[in-house]
Amino acid sequence: MPAMLRSPPSRHTTIRPLGTLLALVMCAGCIARHVVVSEKGMTCTAAQTVAFDAVRRMGYAVTESTRATPGSPGLIVAARSEGTRTRRLVVTVTCSMMGAELAAESDAGLAAFEETRTFASSVEAAKVNRPPPRPPSATGVDVLLIPEPTTVFADRGIDLGPTGVTPVRIRITNRTTRRYWFHRRDVVLRTDDGRRVGPLSDSHLSARLGPAAVTLQPETLQDRPVAPDATVSGFLFFPFDAYVGARVELVDPDSDEAEGFSIDF
Numbered sequence: 001m002p003a004m005l006r007s008p009p010s011r012h013t014t015i016r017p018l019g020t021l022l023a024l025v026m027c028a029g030c031i032a033r034h035v036v037v038s039e040k041g042m043t044c045t046a047a048q049t050v051a052f053d054a055v056r057r058m059g060y061a062v063t064e065s066t067r068a069t070p071g072s073p074g075l076i077v078a079a080r081s082e083g084t085r086t087r088r089l090v091v092t093v094t095c096s097m098m099g100a101e102l103a104a105e106s107d108a109g110l111a112a113f114e115e116t117r118t119f120a121s122s123v124e125a126a127k128v129n130r131p132p133p134r135p136p137s138a139t140g141v142d143v144l145l146i147p148e149p150t151t152v153f154a155d156r157g158i159d160l161g162p163t164g165v166t167p168v169r170i171r172i173t174n175r176t177t178r179r180y181w182f183h184r185r186d187v188v189l190r191t192d193d194g195r196r197v198g199p200l201s202d203s204h205l206s207a208r209l210g211p212a213a214v215t216l217q218p219e220t221l222q223d224r225p226v227a228p229d230a231t232v233s234g235f236l237f238f239p240f241d242a243y244v245g246a247r248v249e250l251v252d253p254d255s256d257e258a259e260g261f262s263i264d265f
Helices: 002-033 044-057 109-128 202-209 212-219
Strands: 034-040 061-066 074-082 085-096 099-106 140-147 165-175 180-191 224-226 230-239 243-252 257-264
Touching (some): 044 085, 044 109, 085 109, 099 109, 140 243, 202 212, 212 230
Antiparallel strands (some): 085 099, 165 230, 180 243
16 A cells, blocks of 8 residues: 555656656747847847847848837848848847837757857947947038937936937038028937928927926027038937938028038938
């Protein structure tokens, strides 16, 4: 009787570890093939750029891509040849007011874990090695616009993500003998589907930000002249969206003529 009592538990315990092992193997396979990198405050355009850079750093060539917009994920499909085998990497870029997520999936079989881990480190390298804003041109009029992360004012305790506001840094350098006027209304951002969006007015910005709008007031670039051999800079604030370019017009008050500048992000 004692032997008969010990036998059933013995058979039962040999089955349980096998099931657990299979579950762990299946779970490990899921983890190996996928990785998700979250970037708080990152814009849609920046996320797409970083994803492209990360994929190319890994030696992949992009074969197909669609641009990420709020509510519509972007997709990057890339391939890399290794002898007779072609590896495939698919990256999904999802962006929102809070930031972006870059999800990578590899079909590299047993090497998939290494590939997805390499993608995560490549994203970090792409972020660190993004070139700084270019220096102003030595001649003519130079206009620079850069959509910044919504966390750009985090050191002041302001996170613009929940407010639906995109901060855009603008710098205008005048290396001519002419004087220009800058008007905020003459700055327009462009979305991928061709929509043109102007900056938020002070009243609309206050309605979205509350007391934080007062803190950001000194950072806002106001209507002002741009004298010869002078540089003006600051921020303009736009409704959150995926912007791909901008247009800025400066007015020569002597001739009342406008000079336009187109920028691609």
